[in-house]
Amino acid sequence: MDLSFITESLYFVKPEIAASASIILLVLLDLIFHKNKTIIPYVALAGIIITGIFVVDQFNISGFAFLSTDNPKYGMIAVDNFGAFFKLIIIISSIFVVAFSAYSDEINKITDRLGEYYALIFGMILGMLVLISASDLILIYLSMELLSLSSYVLAGFTKLRDRSSEASLKYLLYGATSTGMMLFGISILYGLTGSTNLYIISAALQTQSLNLLTLAFSIILIFAGIGYKISSAPFHFWTPDVYEGAPISITAYLSVASKAAGFALLIRFIKTTFVTFVDDNGNWQLLQVFDWESLLIIISLLTMTLGNFTALWQRNLKRMLAYSSIAHAGYLMLGLLVFSNQGLIAILIYFTIYLFMNLGAFFIVMVIANKTGSEDIDDYDGLGFKSSFLGVSLAIFLVSLTGLPPTAGFIGKLYLFIALVDAKMLTVAIIALLNTVVSLYYYIRVLKHMFLTSPTEKTEKIPLNFGQIAVIIIMLIPILLFGVYFSPVVDLAKSYITILGF
């Protein structure tokens, strides 16, 4: 057998190779240094950075790896700018998660298992990197399983705490069900079209006349798997419990990286399989085989409304941020349901900003929980005056999550709404805006506890070390800077929307 096509393919999967090598290295190091594991986080960081360098190297390169045997025009992995952008989001959030873990008391208590911890994180990274560029249903399923299995274990990593084990088990049960449904959907789609490659499926959908009902059934099943990853309603029920029970570093990671990978998959799946061409104005022409628009509008509005309204009642900040991240998944879908390049740009912008604001909020919640041992909103009383840097920073992140100027969160929402108005979907835009008003209530409730309530005797000053301040400032800068000068993000997003195929 000719091996050249494999060696050629390797050129396109360098980040994935680097991630795999890091897993092996971390497992080995874990065995070698079983007394003192201080070196492991540094190795992990180095691994992420090397992977990141390969990702950056992939910018503006496009091509298929692991070509399909039926039709050598297409492959199992599509390398393109769109994927590179999302991979970069994964890498940046991974770097932050290493920083999170370094300052997390929950993780530092279990230093003897640090090797496993980082190896599993790399398992997630590998899964996400492959998921982002996979253009074959089998590979999509495999990478999704890799991502899920690693995250099940990580969610329950602090296994001595009840809620952590509960989180892990719930995550596993929901995950198993929804990936099972997805697999079922994949098998039906394969049965209908005779291929697992998205490009070949797309061609088949355009030429053959299929039973549309069966097709819709399989698409909805596949969507269940993806919807579970991006925690969209009605597949979101695991999210609050898992986010609350998992160590905060993992919660933050799930809320950003895992969601980004899920979105990349959803966008690529729809764009590759169902879009026939993109017109001069950047509008996507969808195949008339399935009504994606209605499905996504319903799911998106349902997701943000459920997320926001349930967040209103939460007293645990981690849980509140979990519901808020569900709501944000709903906002992000707004960018997809307009089916235009404009919308895709808005999603990329939103994700870039969401990365910083959401991680920032989680980081501060973690630093506070390290000291007080609680995420209860009542323990934030008067905190803004006792620890003003933390209070002001958290306030900025939350204001940004609300989407108020002059923070970057406003810019993210602005572009989503421009895309919606451009697509003449005013009703959807107005419902989404009303949702923002609802979200304002629970975000400012935190501000209320921090600044408007007097400190109780329980409120203590949270000590910060230099590294923690640095991490917070690194996340604050983009939020404030992009809020007033956002051309760089917009330009970046504009040049990274190409998805292979058109």
Place this chain on the structure above:
Amino acid sequence: MEQSALLTYLILIPFAGSIILFAFKEKHAQLIRWFGLFVSGLAFILSLVIYFSFDAAKPGFQFTHKVLWIDSLNVSYHVGADGISVLLILLTTFITPLTLLSSWKSIQKKVKMFTIMMLFLEVGMLGVFMSLDIFLFYIFWEVMLIPMYFIIGIWGGEQRIYASVKFFIYTMFGSLLMLVAIIWLAVYASEVTGSFTTDLLELYKIGPTIARDTQNWMFLAFLLSFAIKVPLFPLHTWLPDAHVQAPTAGSVILAGVLLKMGTYGMLRFNLPLFPQSAMQYAPFISVLAVIGIIYGALVAMVQTDMKKLVAYSSVSHLGFVVLGIFALTEESIQGAVIQMVNHGLSTGALFLLVGIVYERTHRREISYYGGIAKLVPVYATAMMIASLSSIGLPGLNGFIGEFLILLGSFKSQSLDSWWFVIFGATGVIFAAVYLLWMYERVFFGKVTNPKLESELTDLNKRELLVLIPIFVLIVWIGIYPSTFLNLTEVSTQSILQHVSSFTINLLN
């Protein structure tokens, strides 16, 4: 176009001041107060410079400063001022130092944060009055919410948290609908002219060409946002809570300047951007305005809390301003603009005066007081002047504004009915009733509460220093309003010309 950075400097002064304040230590409260006063005073001096170099005879915007900001959306940092803006900028920079001075003693906790918030608020207010880019306007408009939320929420009364959240959510709700309308306008502009634009002067040309039914929706989206801010009946329910719970300085700024942003927005955006819709909805809005005038006055009449009484009187007075704007005649709009200033001065003075006794007794109920004219004669005189000004006694400022508004509405073609004037004028009578009745109960007769004799002291020098400049202006506008009317005359005419050029055939 010639560029002038004067207005930019004016925004930068309080902005830089609030940033510098971060470096101050909380314990140097006195230094912080002086610094805040100095910075806001500096801004006032600069705005005087702007006022004196403003050429009131020239139509259009002066001191324009335009810098391309976000090229992908074609958004510019574009500021400029016409007569109406200059007047409101002056009002803002005039009121801000006075409120800082008035809170010298009453704000004791977290003085640093308070001063930062007040200066930040000034940045937002000034920005709103000078933005010529609708996107920039929106940012300034929203930026103000957070400082105001904190001012009510941290230094307010017992129900402050409820009031501040209510204020925040109400205003946010309105402004988000405006955001949709802004985006819609910009997208529409890109379809018409080929390029996305948020520049107000460009949109003035495009706005009137929008199809009528869409234009109506856009008009209503902007109107809702501004009407909540004004507040126009029936969207006023946040106002009494916010006013009563806010600290005195917050109430003064709220009444003095913040509410004016709503009416300013109607003048600057609703009328010129959507003239046909403005003409169509003018009677409807004026009905709401007149209901507001009477309702506000009647509710004010039955209040037992002095601050609440003044708060409801705001609803009534702002009703006059809205009536003046939508009567769409030169007199009425001129009257509306001058009434914005009047209301800022007289209601500001009333809030200050209520705050002064509250500082001494910590009571605001009318029934707690009685016969205090004997105890505090200077205070009683000051309250008399402020009340008479608010009532609209000829010779004081309130009369000028209300008279012009009623005169203009009488001639108005857009309203085309006397009833607006007749019902509006009853508001003036009611104002006399509730204010004078309150005055009688609080000041005249025997001292009803023996505790007052020990609690109350007359105005001190600092308080006089705050009040006298306001009273000077109250008399000045009352006797010689031309100083201010000249300023706004040309600007008003150009807005009206713009509106009538698109609506001339609607009237026939």
